[in-house]
Amino acid sequence: MAETVFAPWDDPTAEPIIRFRNVTKRFGTFVAIDDLTLDIYPQEFFALLGPSGCGKTTMMRMLAGFENPTEGSIELAGKDIAGVPANKRAVNMMFQSYALFPHLSIWDNIAFGLRRETSDKAAISARVEEMLKLTRLEKLARRKPHQISGGQRQRVALARSLAKAPKLLLLDEPLGALDAKLREATQFELMDIQEKTGTTFVIVTHDQEEAMTVASRIAVMDEGRIMQVATPDRIYEAPASVYVADFIGDVNILAGTVTATGADTYALTWKDGAAPVTAVSEATFTDGQQAHLAVRPEKVAIHTTKPEDVDNLLKGKVLDIAYLGNLSTYHVELPGGQIIKAQTANTRRLSRRSITWEDPVWVGWTKTAGVLLDT
Amino acid sequence: MRRAALISVPYIWLLALFLIPFLVVFKISLSDIALAIPPYTPTMRDGFWNMLSQLDFENFIFLTEDDLYWKAYVSSLQIALISTVLTLMVGYPMAYAMARAPDQWRPTLLMLVILPFWTSFLIRVYAWVGILSNEGFLNQFLLWVGVIGEPLTILNTNTAVYIGIVYTYLPFMILPIYSALDRLDGSLIEAAEDLGCSRLKAFWLVTVPLSKNGIIAGCFLVFIPALGEFVIPSLLGGSSTLMIGKVLFEEFFSNRDWPVASAVAVILLLILIVPIVLFQRNEQRQAEAET
Ligand SMILES: Nc1ncnc2c1ncn2[C@@H]1O[C@H](COP(=O)(O)OP(=O)(O)OP(=O)(O)O)[C@@H](O)[C@H]1O
Numbered sequence: 113m114a115e116t117v118f119a120p121w122d123d124p125t126a127e128p129i130i131r132f133r134n135v136t137k138r139f140g141t142f143v144a145i146d147d148l149t150l151d152i153y154p155q156e157f158f159a160l161l162g163p164s165g166c167g168k169t170t171m172m173r174m175l176a177g178f179e180n181p182t183e184g185s186i187e188l189a190g191k192d193i194a195g196v197p198a199n200k201r202a203v204n205m206m207f208q209s210y211a212l213f214p215h216l217s218i219w220d221n222i223a224f225g226l227r228r229e230t231s232d233k234a235a236i237s238a239r240v241e242e243m244l245k246l247t248r249l250e251k252l253a254r255r256k257p258h259q260i261s262g263g264q265r266q267r268v269a270l271a272r273s274l275a276k277a278p279k280l281l282l283l284d285e286p287l288g289a290l291d292a293k294l295r296e297a298t299q300f301e302l303m304d305i306q307e308k309t310g311t312t313f314v315i316v317t318h319d320q321e322e323a324m325t326v327a328s329r330i331a332v333m334d335e336g337r338i339m340q341v342a343t344p345d346r347i348y349e350a351p352a353s354v355y356v357a358d359f360i361g362d363v364n365i366l367a368g369t370v371t372a373t374g375a376d377t378y379a380l381t382w383k384d385g386a387a388p389v390t391a392v393s394e395a396t397f398t399d400g401q402q403a404h405l406a407v408r409p410e411k412v413a414i415h416t417t418k419p420e421d422v423d424n425l426l427k428g429k430v431l432d433i434a435y436l437g438n439l440s441t442y443h444v445e446l447p448g449g450q451i452i453k454a455q456t457a458n459t460r461r462l463s464r465r466s467i468t469w470e471d472p473v474w475v476g477w478t479k480t481a482g483v484l485l486d487t
Numbered sequence: 488m489r490r491a492a493l494i495s496v497p498y499i500w501l502l503a504l505f506l507i508p509f510l511v512v513f514k515i516s517l518s519d520i521a522l523a524i525p526p527y528t529p530t531m532r533d534g535f536w537n538m539l540s541q542l543d544f545e546n547f548i549f550l551t552e553d554d555l556y557w558k559a560y561v562s563s564l565q566i567a568l569i570s571t572v573l574t575l576m577v578g579y580p581m582a583y584a585m586a587r588a589p590d591q592w593r594p595t596l597l598m599l600v601i602l603p604f605w606t607s608f609l610i611r612v613y614a615w616v617g618i619l620s621n622e623g624f625l626n627q628f629l630l631w632v633g634v635i636g637e638p639l640t641i642l643n644t645n646t647a648v649y650i651g652i653v654y655t656y657l658p659f660m661i662l663p664i665y666s667a668l669d670r671l672d673g674s675l676i677e678a679a680e681d682l683g684c685s686r687l688k689a690f691w692l693v694t695v696p697l698s699k700n701g702i703i704a705g706c707f708l709v710f711i712p713a714l715g716e717f718v719i720p721s722l723l724g725g726s727s728t729l730m731i732g733k734v735l736f737e738e739f740f741s742n743r744d745w746p747v748a749s750a751v752a753v754i755l756l757l758i759l760i761v762p763i764v765l766f767q768r769n770e771q772r773q774a775e776a777e778t
């Protein structure tokens with residue numbers, strides 16, 4: 113039996129749990145969300161990614177019931193939620209500012225939502241203990257929020273929003289204040305919870321790696337609009353625009369005009385007098401059209417001697433080396449001043465590395481390494 | 488040296504304006520009434536040691552013998568307590584509305600709360616006489632509307648005293664509560680609603696506890712001066728309104744019995760020390776919670 117891939121967005125019969133239909137949100141004349149249409153499916157781990165102020169929190173607040181769309185409608189499990197107050201929605205939100213109750217202990221903060229739906233003391237207590245354990249806060253249960261650290265507060269906020277096991281959980285930058293180790297552990301914890309409970313997660317993050325790790329799909333936003341929604345690998349390997357390519361990860365962009373040289377191969381003239389680069393593209397371009405070639409640094413190889421049989425090869429000299437431990441990124445300056453980044457894995461110790469500053473080098477990539485984009 | 492000087496300033500202040508006058512009053516309360524100037528004996532003219540030897544607690548014993556005094560204390564406590572609760576009930580919604588008002592309105596609203604202080608307190612209390620008397624504005628208005636057939640007697644009753652105290656001390660209630668509510672982070676209310684609270688429940692479980700310090704401060708700021716209030720009961724209250732401030736005034740100026748009046752004042756101060764200390768502790772706790 114073939115393993116079924118979780119991809120309800122490709123299934124026309126799947127019912128989305130959240131449906132934004134032409135939603136616009138204005139604050140006065142300022143447009144925070146601009147005609148946004150989006151479906152999110154049950155049990156998804158949906159990540160919102162975008163620069164500060166692009167409207168991520170505003171989207172969350174509309175889902176949670178703190179803002180109403182100026183235009184358009186939002187459906188939750190098939191029902192329009194306009195006018196349903198926040199306390200009647202099966203949605204819990206973890207606030208970007210945490211919003212912990214300062215007059216209550218950590219324990220009571222986590223129990224707050226549970227107490228609203230049941231008076232069964234034993235059940236509440238069991239659930240709170242479970243949440244404390246999950247977020248490793250057992251020792252701090254009796255403290256007040258102002259007596260714990262920023263990262264601990266973030267975990268309390270997370271525990272509080274998880275406690276009610278909602279259908280839909282909105283996490284507004286849930287892990288920003290955690291150290292790398294704990295963040296990774298919590299990411300896996302979140303995925304685990306998601307798998308166990310089947311809760312749908314919508315998560316806002318500034319950390320692309322985090323989005324890549326946890327998300328089933330990623331939406332890249334800019335100025336209230338969605339630029340692309342796709343699975344992490346599609347977002348990374350097949351960005352829909354230069355904006356998305358540039359926003360997610362590192363990328364080299366060559367801009368110029370294209371001419372078709374084969375059925376799906378194009379030559380991009382990126383600089384007068386330089387040899388054009390070739391690229392394969394599924395999208396079709398007309399001759400003379402403006403286009404951009406986006407190539408990820410790890411797909412660019414760096415050579416000290418001129419190699420044979422490379423589709424695209426450019427000569428330059430090493431300007432800078434960024435050492436990242438497991439990887440090194442070489443910034444290679446081409447004769448015209450353009451910088452190409454090439455990344456290699458550091459499989460050898462630093463002292464034995466052969467390339468250094470000012471070295472003349474060759475950078476090359478295959479014709480399928482990059483994506484041709486029109487915008 | 489300079490530090491010591493700086494620290495000593497408030498203590499000198501306290502000494503000059505509180506402790507020394509208190510000691511003088513306390514000394515008078517231990518003296519006997521006399522037809523002289525000043526109207527008590529002994530005084531420093533009799534020599535210090537001689538004076539000390541003649542002091543006694545007679546006046547305090549007298550206070551326990553005549554039940555007018557303890558009744559006046561109890562009645563004052565009662566009136567102060569009821570007025571404080573009434574002021575809280577009127578002041579809290581006003582403070583809440585102010586804290587929720589759009590930003591550009593708030594300075595104006597604050598101004599309106601403080602505005603009455605620009606006119607003399609006495610004139611404002613007299614104005615209430617004009618409003619509440621049988622031929623006053625309130626009765627005339629109600630008669631004109633037809634709600635009542637004949638004028639209500641409000642002036643010279645305890646009701647008028649409550650109205651007067653609530654009116655006078657309202658700003659002292661509103662301001663601390665407003666400042667507590669103003670600092671309250673709106674996302675806490677949202678979080679409470681998100682976790683399943685109705686508006687009312689969120690108010691009760693989050694807003695009220697978080698404005699607790701403001702409520703306590705406001706209540707003390709009303710209760711403490713209301714307990715010794717003299718002007719309001721004597722202008723608005725009737726002959727049956729028994730308040731210790733009035734008794735004190737009469738002992739001093741009508742009976743010219745300074746020693747008994749001083750004894751009344753000393754007891755009043757002792758009663759007030761309890762809420763004042765509690766108030767100080769509240770302020771201190773609040774300051775600690777904020778750091
Ligand atoms: N109540 C409001 N009144 C006016 N403008 C608002 C309001 N709330 C948000 N905005 C504006 O809407 C835009 C989107 O805000 P939002 O909080 O959604 O950004 P964000 O994507 O969450 O940013 P960040 O990553 O910094 O949290 C911002 O430009 C912000 O200034």
Ligand SMILES: [Mg+2]
Nearest residue numbers: 168169208284
């Ligand atoms: Mg935000």
